[in-house]
Amino acid sequence: MKSRSKFVAAIGVWCLLIVLTPLLVERAPLGSVFLYLFFSPICxxxxxxxxxxxxxxxPVCARCTGIYFGALLGSFFAQxxxxxxxxxxxxxxxxxxxGGTQLFFRESINVLRLGTGLLAGFAAIFYVYAGLFNSENE
Structure with missing residues (x-):
């Protein structure tokens, strides 16, 4: 498996765990409890x-959901x-x-949190990928 494939697969598994967690609540409660606990230190x-x-x-908030799924999308394009x-x-x-204005002035909405997270995650993964796989590191 090439570096990009492994990278995309790892992020894909992370995102899959996010989506699977609520599905496991009724089908495999211990699995869902484990995943909620697993994600709790980061969200x-x-x-x-x-x-x-x-x-x-x-198991993660709307903004974190956006960040991780944005990273997944961006991982297909990162160089x-x-x-x-x-x-x-x-x-x-x-x-x-x-996030900043939400602290003091207003309450944000989940769709806006998701959108800002998607944008940030999409962009950030370009730098993570470059840091891991640039020609100096291979």
């Missing part, structure tokens, strides 16, 4: 900020040479603005 899991799938909460830093900065601005 606050606040129900109001999370999506629900078949009546059960995803060994990272784009200019301005690409990442531009992609992070909506996330920072949404």
């Amino acid at each position: 606050h899991q606040i129900p109001e900020r999370s999506f629900f799938f078949f009546g059960h909460q995803l 060994k040479k990272a784009p200019p830093r301005l690409f990442l900065i531009a992609a992070l601005i909506p996330l920072v603005l949404d």
Whole structure:
């Protein structure tokens, strides 16, 4: 398996675990408990900020869901040479603005959290991929 295939597969498995967790609640409760615990150190899991799938909460919030699925999408396009830093900065601005203004001024909505996460995850994975697989590291 080539480097890109392994990279995409790893992110795909991560995203699959996110989607499978609520499905396991009724079919394999111990598995779902394990996955909720597994994801808890990396996400606050606040129900109001999370999506629900078949009546059960995803193990990560809407923003984290966007970040991981954005990373999965971006992993198909990432290159060994990272784009200019301005690409990442531009992609992070909506996330920072949404998250920052949510702290003091307003409550964001899950669709906006998802969108800003998708954009940030899509961009960030270009730099992760380049850092792992650039010609100097192979």
